[in-house]
Amino acid sequence: MVDDVNGAIRTAPYRMVVGISGASGAIYGARTLDALKDLGVETHLVVTKAALLTLSQETDLSPDDLTAKASVVHKLADVGATIASGSFKTLGMIVAPCSIKTMSEIATGVTSSLLTRAADVTLKERRPLVLMVRETPFHLGHLRTMTALAEMGATIAPPLPALYARPESILEMVDQSVGRTLDLFGLDWSAVRRWDGLK
Numbered sequence: 001m002v003d004d005v006n007g008a009i010r011t012a013p014y015r016m017v018v019g020i021s022g023a024s025g026a027i028y029g030a031r032t033l034d035a036l037k038d039l040g041v042e043t044h045l046v047v048t049k050a051a052l053l054t055l056s057q058e059t060d061l062s063p064d065d066l067t068a069k070a071s072v073v074h075k076l077a078d079v080g081a082t083i084a085s086g087s088f089k090t091l092g093m094i095v096a097p098c099s100i101k102t103m104s105e106i107a108t109g110v111t112s113s114l115l116t117r118a119a120d121v122t123l124k125e126r127r128p129l130v131l132m133v134r135e136t137p138f139h140l141g142h143l144r145t146m147t148a149l150a151e152m153g154a155t156i157a158p159p160l161p162a163l164y165a166r167p168e169s170i171l172e173m174v175d176q177s178v179g180r181t182l183d184l185f186g187l188d189w190s191a192v193r194r195w196d197g198l199k
Helices: 026-039 049-056 061-070 100-109 114-124 141-150 171-182
Strands: 016-022 042-045 072-074 093-098 129-133
Touching: 016 026, 016 049, 016 114, 016 141, 026 042, 026 061, 026 093, 026 171, 049 061, 061 093, 061 114, 093 100, 093 114, 100 114, 100 129, 100 141, 114 129, 129 171
Parallel strands: 016 042, 016 093, 042 072, 093 129
Antiparallel strands: none
């Protein structure tokens, strides 16, 4: 663990908030939970209803399979949960994947669920907030929203394939994106294939 990343709390127990919204790519959230478990990081999960629908369409995972991957699962409407308070120490938050709706709500600060409230708390506490935004192409409104979030301190990290890693499966592409996202928190997951120069 690095000593400090963007003012994140680095005292045990290490905790990460993981949000999964309804954009395509629920597997990114699932694999983020797997990676953090491998790394010994306590995970606090909050999932939208649309995310569970996407999960059923894109994977063989059930909602129970997904929630079993997390240390703690919070209800979407529970705005009194621990992760809704800045006094609850975490390393930060990842939203994987992050829908345009979720991104836009975070950007305005007008939060209507625990997921977006937790993201707002992460920003106000100056902790790392990484949004794996899933959409393409982006129109100008999307881009302006991303700019606003970047100015607030969020990191926009669309999950793009790292073809230099020569992935042999979709899962390898997913894991590379997840691992590179975790790099932003100073977390080194063994599934990442590092660039070691031209051959």
